[in-house]
Amino acid sequence: EDQVTQSPEALRLQEGESSSLNCSYTVSGLRGLFWYRQDPGKGPEFLFTLYSAGEEKEKERLKATLTKKESFLHITAPKPEDSATYLCAVQGGGGTSYGKLTFGQGTILTVHP
Amino acid sequence: GEEVAQTPKHLVRGEGQKAKLYCAPIKGHSYVFWYQQVLKNEFKFLISFQNENVFDETGMPKERFSAKCLPNSPCSLEIQATKLEDSAVYFCASSQSGVRQPQHFGDGTRLSIL
Numbered sequence: 001e002d003q004v005t006q007s008p009e010a011l012r013l014q015e016g017e018s019s020s021l022n023c024s025y026t027v028s029g030l031r032g033l034f035w036y037r038q039d040p041g042k043g044p045e046f047l048f049t050l051y052s053a054g055e056e057k058e059k060e061r062l063k064a065t066l067t068k069k070e071s072f073l074h075i076t077a078p079k080p081e082d083s084a085t086y087l088c089a090v091q092g093g094g095g096t097s098y099g100k101l102t103f104g105q106g107t108i109l110t111v112h113p
Numbered sequence: 114g115e116e117v118a119q120t121p122k123h124l125v126r127g128e129g130q131k132a133k134l135y136c137a138p139i140k141g142h143s144y145v146f147w148y149q150q151v152l153k154n155e156f157k158f159l160i161s162f163q164n165e166n167v168f169d170e171t172g173m174p175k176e177r178f179s180a181k182c183l184p185n186s187p188c189s190l191e192i193q194a195t196k197l198e199d200s201a202v203y204f205c206a207s208s209q210s211g212v213r214q215p216q217h218f219g220d221g222t223r224l225s226i227l
Contacts, residue, residue: 100161
């Protein structure tokens with residue numbers, strides 16, 4: 001069974017204070033690792049897809065990296081508008097898990113001005 | 114459309130009543146996925162469709178839950194004889210292909226069972 005664990009559960013930063021979120025995973029045949037951002041009362045908003053170890057993707061202040069066991073979401077010089085819950089999900093290729101996403105519990109990020 | 118549209122935003126039902134939720138996927142997307150978010154961030158996969166065909170139903174509670182995706186109609190998720198534990202936010206997502214492509218989510222339907 002695919003499993004995803006995110007840490008920390010909550011992270012409070014000052015504006016401009018860079019940090020990283022962690023996503024550890026076990027999956028049978030990784031087809032993709034996905035990062036989403038979720039604001040209160042909204043659905044998850046897609047950020048990045050990573051497919052293989054060593055891959056990196058960047059968008060504005062966010063950078064996602066992938067190893068064989070974990071992914072990191074690095075936030076550089078965050079702003080208050082980056083405050084949200086960040087979700088990591090994996091899509092495995094084993095058994096009957098074709099297509100479905102297995103999510104972690106999320107990291108609640110709060111950036112103070 | 115360019116976004117996944119879910120209706121209604123909030124649905125209140127008494128225990129034992131029926132609930133029906135709707136989802137219009139992004140135009141051109143062939144795959145639809147339903148997830149249940151019970152606790153704050155705990156997503157549970159329910160069912161997926163490739164066009165109007167069930168693709169994966171391994172997460173569906175078979176007894177009271179059913180779902181359809183018919184041509185030229187929004188997809189639907191129906192819960193018969195609702196129970197208190199069905200209270201959750203139900204999210205629909207769509208993607209161009211079943212794997213390796215990102216799933217794009219709607220804003221969910223909050224189902225409250227009283």
